[in-house]
Amino acid sequence: MSTPWPELDYFGWRDTCSALHLYLQVAGKYRLAHTPWVNHSWHATFYVTPRGLTSSLIPDGPGIEILFDLHEHQVVGTAGDGHTASFPLRPMTVAEFHTDFCGLVSDLGGSPKFDGQPNELPNPVPFTKDHRDRPYDRDAVRRYHRALVSIDRVFKTFRTSFLGKCSPVHLFWGSFDMAVTRFSGRRAPLHGGGIPALPDDVAQEAYDREVSSAGFWPGGGGIEYPAFYAYAYPAPDGFRFAPVQPDAAFWHEGMSEFILPYDAVQAAEDGDAALLAFLQSTYEAAADLGQWDRDLLECRRGRPSIVRPTDALTNPDTR
Known part of the structure; x- marks a missing residue:
């Protein structure tokens, strides 16, 4: 049986952690751009699900939810009209993730227009210009x-x-x-x-x-x-x-x-x-x-x- 408190080795997955952080920033900036402001930025957050992290419903196009499926290791978008789209989480650059994500939103009938700069990081690199290869430790x-x-x-x-x-x-x-x-x-x-x-x-x-x-x-x-x-x-x-x-x-x-x-x-x-x-x-x-x-x-x-x-x-x- 698995323990409810698994071992977390930060140094062992630090680069993957940094990559996942930036990928969530891309999706988060999309949610931020399309969701009316709620006190204390509560409109921009993600929530834990049995499979990963979800944006909840974003009011863009037919209504879009973004799920980071951390079991199957993919980003899954679901639209209010029943359409779905996805792409795999894998070793990639932030720029590649940004391209894949914008394509997913477009495929679902949304508008992938949002600020392209990370927040709360020193010396932030725009998503489209971040070409550093990043690992993905499943x-x-x-x-x-x-x-x-x-x-x-x-x-x-x-x-x-x-x-x-x-x-x-x-x-x-x-x-x-x-x-x-x-x-x-x-x-x-x-x-x-x-x-x-x-x-x-x-x-x-x-x-x-x-x-x-x-x-x-x-x-x-x-x-x-x-x-x-x-x-x-x-x-x-x-x-x-x-x-x-x-x-x-x-x-x-x-x-x-x-x-x-x-x-x-x-x-x-x-x-x-x-x-x-x-x-x-x-x-x-x-x-x-x-x-x-x-x-x-x-x-x-x-x-x-x-x-x-x-x-x-x-x-x-x-x-």
């Missing part, structure tokens, strides 16, 4: 997807114990992180921007409310191993010194976030419980130090087939 991609399925399960469980505004569990193709974010309901100070290859107004809109956010990176961007993260914006006084769980979690000074290495979850006797402890303890630190109205915002963690009791507002049980 086994590593499958392990990454299996990890995402487990992460999606735990993040969604964590999400159930919050009554306030909360993001979907989704993957941002810009920074290539899977995230879930809770909101206090209060406005936040204007964000300073400065994120590489991302307009300041996008970052400022994303952080215009107080947040406690957690997520997962496969590696890169200052963390050369797969890891979970948690941060608050604005970070309340004393946040970095808050006690968090499990023992493997720590405050990363350079990134100003709590970090939990994926390996600690993968090696834990109960990986789900270890990750839930990290999510809950970092949120509680942000909420308590930030003086969130927890009685109003929280409820008992959801259980299958059991309606949330009406007294959960005043008697939250997140065990």
